[in-house]
Amino acid sequence: GESVGLHLPTLSVQEGDNSIINCAYSNSASDYFIWYKQESGKGPQFIIDIRSNMDKRQGQRVTVLLNKTVKHLSLQIAATQPGDSAVYFCAENITPGGNKLVFGAGTILRVKS
């Protein structure tokens, strides 16, 4: 799950390996779950989202899995590259039909070459 505080969870992976970043959410009424990526010195950037009535969605090199039973969300990155090094945030859209996002604390992904 997400950690709150000064020390973010960190995932270190070897270049070329697959990465799995996990997130626990709290609001059962959220209609979308979203992943954002934040590179050092930049604002967050949208990666992919998934609607609450789905359990899997694929994008380019990324897959998001949603398990509503245990309120768990994961982001899988295939063939991780050095450019994937960043902080990854999960977010919930807590206002069905609206656009109000609640972000998790984030996970640091470090890619070793």
Next chain:
Amino acid sequence: DADVTQTPRNRITKTGKRIMLECSQTKGHDRMYWYRQDPGLGLRLIYYSFDVKDINKGEISDGYSVSRQAQAKFSLSLESAIPNQTALYFCATSDPTSGRYNEQFFGPGTRLTVL
């Protein structure tokens, strides 16, 4: 040119001073947001605006105010800055009619330090 710009990028101020952070966008989006980011925490929503006449409080609006001067401009003010408002501030925009319902476009951030 960047689509979402923030000024200033860095600011150091003293307790009790009034500070304004500005955000401009060329994306033509109606919806704009202000967030703060603290070390080890995610982004927290301060205020949001769905159009020029619409202003809404987020989860941490105390001590802040906003003004939506035009579709392209959304400014955040700290009426009397205090040290625990030291943080990284982000402006964002979105256009839910675009088909990218949850995609918000963030500016580069303003690092604010209150001494």
